[in-house]
Amino acid sequence: MLEEKILEFARLLRKGGVNVSVTQVTAAIQAAAAVGLAQEDFYTALLSTLIVDQIDQPLFDKLFRLYFFSLERGVLQKHINHNQHETDEASAVLPLVDSIEGTGTGRGAGASPYLLLVKAVRETNYPLLRRLGEMGIESLGDLEQGAINEIDKLIDQAKVAIGWYQAVNTLEKIRVQEKVSEIRYSKWLECLSYLEKYMESLLEEVLVKKFGYDAIEEIALAANIREKEFYRLDQLEIQEIRKHITKMARKLASRYSRRYRRAKHGKIDLRRTIKNAMINNGTPIRLKYRKRVISKPELILLCDVSGSVAVFSEFMLQLVYTIQNRFSHIRSFLFVNTVDEVTEFFTNNSIEEALEKAFAKARYAMSPFSDYGRVFRLFEKQYLPTFSPQSTLIILGDARNNYRHDERDSLQRIGEQVRRILWFNPQPGDQWNTEDSIIGIYAPYCRQVFECRNLKQLKEVTEAIL
Amino acid sequence: MFQSREELERKLAEHHYLIDRNVATVVYLAVKLQKPLLVEGPAGVGKTELAKALAAVTNSRLIRLQCYEGLDEAKALYEWNYQKQLLCLHLKQNQSKSWHEAKDDIFTREFLLRRPLLDALESTEPVVLLIDEVDKSDEEFESFLLEILSDYQITIPELGTIKAKSVPITVLTSNNFRDFGDALKRRCVHLYLDYPTFERELEIIKLKVPGIDQLLSQQLVSFVQLLRKQDIKKPPSIAETIDWARSLLTLCVSRIDADIVQSTLSILLKYQSDIDKILPRVSSLLPED
Structure with missing residues (x-):
């Protein structure tokens, strides 16, 4: 019984993008048997065996909570010692909540309990925060099946219902007026993010109780950022992906250096061979090889930063500059309908700063619509003569040209000047060459065109290319 | 070895190593399931200490293998004592033995130099094997560890397979300097x-x-805790908190204030850029009464 539960849970994790092997599941089952079912120990047993990467822990926590508590109350129920004390505290503030609510007319803006939220945050009163969170979720009313895919939107509605934004505003004002110390302000922020998370988990719980296993599966799938398309990421997920990319880059960088350090084959280093032969009375038993000189290619990045593609370009720039020691030189260009070089921003700044400055200062857009043809023409005229024939040009973009001239001749001439052109396209493959996408026209001039719409693909492509 | 998690927790505490319940559970699991324990986490949270404490608690010898770039089998596992073999051959030169006899003479345990891993496998007394900073080693070494850690045995071509007399408690630590392979990670029980x-x-x-002083320690700990939440390169570790506490004690400070903190901040923060960042904000980071 328990074994099945653990197996099914492992399946959920895989849906969420976590790689779980059979050995790990076996270990998890053994571990659970060894420590028993007491809630905390059971959790630790599964965590320590199923999760190999710290990055995946938040997802694990979420799915664990939903699967073993919300869905399967029966499994662990009798071992859970419900925190009686806390519930009492919360019920003590209930009358207060109700009285404030009662002064308005229903749950409209007039009765918004935002003052209560301000109070709760200032006093760091967690039971009251939880109660407010519950009110927010209750205000959503009856939820439909489709709600599973709209969690972010629903959370926002719940926030509005409890006057979140007003409260945040008020708190900011208080902070300035009363000169609140940093230590207290950081506690306030903690309160707010706690409430946000609490509401999210509450909503998920409601959904799981209502729609059962399907809902968890949906939540797991939605949480799989490795396969989520770049343009659908929200701010928090972008942060998350940044972490992944830093990690990926470190892996790429170290693998490369090791491979070349080890594989010293090629020309024989006669001097060292003879010197070494002295040990064996002059017999050269082991040959010594010359170190291979690593060719460091010059890399040119031409990044579309219009609308939905911008996020992807940012990721790619971050990745490339993290491993910049692998290239003799990297030059980067941003474009929308005009193109500007941003290489200099990356020389003395941290990558985050550089990105920020590059996006703020470079002149890459005179209108929000990308114009590949114009950009290629300008790019050829202004920059092409400065590129070496050894360089690799990587174009990042969806090739959606807004029905303008394609200027394919320009791209052809660029292709003749550099060693190769690679195109990374963040648009899903089945949408290529539909509407205003003209990737098909440009493709013949590129060595290869890759679909690169999520983290998983980005990883595959960079591992193959770089 | 341990009957329960509680026992482990208590015994470690007796040796001045305090751990949380979930940490105890993971350590207990690793010992019980006879799997290597992989400890990850920021520098200075007591990863290596944990292995030392475990050795002390179980009355075992601690065998430590410090990993670094370029570490290979010869330094981690075993090596033939080349000079000694040469010497032996030299002495026996006149006995005109056959090749086989000569080979059997010089490839025996006498000429084997035991390195930490072999040492741990062959030991008759209980041992705790600490493989420190695995992430600093090379990928090849990692895959080589894989064999040892999954079967607790190794093969030396001239001598045959050597199996561990008893499975040692194995602790691997990592600073996440490099993201090492999943295969190795999957063999381990994880502890963060x-x-x-x-x-x-x-x-x-x-x-x-x-x-x-009770009040002083409360003040300094809450300051350090807050400091760790700031956006700095190297947050202070436990060791640094202890150092700071000791220096404050030596300076006969009874309460911390902005001046004291500013003049001793370099004990907590090791990067000049971190110090520059925090120094002007010290007073607002100090705990209120």
């Missing part, structure tokens, strides 16, 4: 050691810096 909570750190300070 994070900075301790306020209460836990307070206990540690009391234990390691006896004679410190």
Whole structure:
């Protein structure tokens, strides 16, 4: 019984993008048997065996909570010692909540309990925060099946219902007026993010109780950022992906250096061979090889930063500059309908700063619509003569040209000047060459065109290319 | 070895190593399931200490293998004592033995130099094997560890397979310097050691810096805890908190204030850029009464 539960849970994790092997599941089952079912120990047993990467822990926590508590109350129920004390505290503030609510007319803006939220945050009163969170979720009313895919939107509605934004505003004002110390302000922020998370988990719980296993599966799938398309990421997920990319880059960088350090084959280093032969009375038993000189290619990045593609370009720039020691030189260009070089921003700044400055200062857009043809023409005229024939040009973009001239001749001439052109396209493959996408026209001039719409693909492509 | 998690927790505490319940559970699991324990976490949270404490608790010898770039089998596992073999051959030169006899003579255990891993496998007494900073080693070495850690045996071509007499408690530590392979990770039981909570750190300070004033220790721990939440390169570790507590004690400070903190900040923060960042904000980071 328990074994099945653990197996099914492992399946959920895989849906969420976590790689779980059979050995790990076996270990998890053994571990659970060894420590028993007491809630905390059971959790630790599964965590320590199923999760190999710290990055995946938040997802694990979420799915664990939903699967073993919300869905399967029966499994662990009798071992859970419900925190009686806390519930009492919360019920003590209930009358207060109700009285404030009662002064308005229903749950409209007039009765918004935002003052209560301000109070709760200032006093760091967690039971009251939880109660407010519950009110927010209750205000959503009856939820439909489709709600599973709209969690972010629903959370926002719940926030509005409890006057979140007003409260945040008020708190900011208080902070300035009363000169609140940093230590207290950081506690306030903690309160707010706690409430946000609490509401999210509450909503998920409601959904799981209502729609059962399907809902968890949906939540797991939605949480799989490795396969989520770049343009659908929200701010928090972008942060998350940044972490992944830093990690990926470190892996790429170290693998490369090791491979070349080890594989010293090629020309024989006669001097060292003879010197070494002295040990064996002059017999050269082991040959010594010359170190291979690593060719460091010059890399040119031409990044579309219009609308939905911008996020992807940012990721790619971050990745490339993290491993910049692998290239003799990297030059980067941003474009929308005009193109500007941003290489200099990356020389003395941290990558985050550089990105920020590059996006703020470079002149890459005179209108929000990308114009590949114009950009290629300008790019050829202004920059092409400065590129070496050894360089690799990587174009990042969806090739959606807004029905303008394609200027394919320009791209052809660029292709003749550099060693190769690679195109990374963040648009899903089945949408290529539909509407205003003209990737098909440009493709013949590129060595290869890759679909690169999520983290998983980005990883595959960079591992193959770089 | 341990009957329960509680026993492990208690025994470690007796040896002045305080751990949380979930940490104890993971360590207990690793011992019980006879799997290697992989400890990850920021520098200075006591990863290596954990292995040392485990050795002390179980009355075992601690065998430590420090990993670094370029570490290979010869330095980690075994090596033939080349000079000694040469010497032996030299002495026996006149006995005109056949090749086989000569080979059997010089490839025996006498000429084997035991390195930490072989040492741990062959040991008759209980041992704790600590493989420190695995992430600093090379990928090849990692895959080589894989064999040892999954079967607890190794093969030496001239001598045959050597199997562990008893499975040693194995602790691997990693600073996440490099993201090492999943295959190795999957063989292990995982433990993420994070900075301790306020209460836990307070206990540690009391234990390691006896004679410190209650109020002072509370103040300094809450300051350090807050410091760790700031956006800095190298947040202070437990060791640094202890150092700071000791220096404050030596300076006969009874309460911390902005001046004291500013003049001793370099004990907590090791990067000049971090110090520059925090220095002007010290007074607003100090705990209120």
